[in-house]
Amino acid sequence: MSEPVIRLTGLTRSFEQGGETIEVLRGVDLALAPGEIVALLGPSGSGKSTLLQAVGLLEGGFGGKIEIAGANASGLNADDRTTVRREAIGFVYQFHHLLPDFSALENVVLPQLLLGKSRDEAEAHAAELLGALGLSERLTHRPSQLSGGEQQRVAVARALANKPVLVLADEPTGNLD
Ligand SMILES: Nc1ncnc2c1ncn2[C@@H]1O[C@H](COP(=O)(O)OP(=O)(O)OP(=O)(O)O)[C@@H](O)[C@H]1O
Ligand SMILES: [Mg+2]
The missing domain is CATH 1.10.8 (Helicase, Ruva Protein; domain 3)
Structure with missing residues (x-):
């Protein structure tokens, strides 16, 4: 089989909020092959956007390992995350995030x-x-x-x-x- 486009190993993400820790992602393992189309289903608030934001390298505050097309994307600084995102990832946001002053x-x-x-x-x-x-x-x-x-x-x-x-x-x- 060809190398996965995404491989997640033990992906975790939690948020500190008002002195409490909210564990949203608790050890997600996932591998997706090139050409595969996968829909992620879950109730509102279950962590779908949080997972996509981590895999899309929009933020770095996750635990575990994210590999994109075979390259380790864990522990990258913000600049390197931006480079990987720009070259390898297309992201459609839940709320479009288009630039308002541009056509x-x-x-x-x-x-x-x-x-x-x-x-x-x-x-x-x-x-x-x-x-x-x-x-x-x-x-x-x-x-x-x-x-x-x-x-x-x-x-x-x-x-x-x-x-x-x-x-x-x-x-x-x-x-x-
Ligand atoms: N920055 C944050 N700080 C604190 N809690 C957060 C933060 N971002 C998300 N959460 C919490 O994490 C949980 C998962 O949120 P997420 O946006 O991933 O849900 P979702 O599955 O995409 O929901 P929806 O279907 O409504 O879009 C929610 O309970 C939310 O309140
Ligand atoms: Mg969402």
């Missing part, structure tokens, strides 16, 4: 510029992705000028923009048909 097109262009693509190439690819998601007529709209589902589709296009090995999507279809 739909620009929101999908920016992550590509950060990896050194030319603006022309990045714009062509962004327009293609947004077109595939039915947003060709909305490229110049800012997030506040888009419906909830349109914003969500822009967030999906942005997550795919750099052809990541891993896409993490936190309730990405909550506002879609």
Whole structure:
């Protein structure tokens, strides 16, 4: 079998809140192969977003081990986490987190510029992705000028923009048909 895209070993995450420790993730073991599509189900508050945020390297406060495409991602500092995230991971947030002052097109262009693509190439690819998601007529709209589902589709296009090995999507279809 090929190397897993994600391997989690004994992943833990807890939060200190008002003198109490809330243990949200208590030793998660998981391995996902390339091409595998997995849905994580659980009641509200069970820790789905917390798990995705840890695996997406959005924060470092977890215990146990996270490997992304064979590389150990545990114990990285914030800069190194950002690099891995930018190159390997597409993240669709539960609440879209689009940049409010930029158009739909620009929101999908920016992550590509950060990896050194030319603006022309990045714009062509962004327009293609947004077109595939039915947003060709909305490229110049800012997030506040888009419906909830349109914003969500822009967030999906942005997550795919750099052809990541891993896409993490936190309730990405909550506002879609
Ligand atoms: N920064 C934080 N500080 C304290 N507690 C937190 C923090 N973040 C999350 N929690 C708690 O961890 C638990 C899991 O939260 P999480 O957002 O992962 O749930 P979820 O499964 O994604 O829920 P939902 O389906 O409602 O999105 C919740 O009870 C929440 O209150
Ligand atoms: Mg959640």
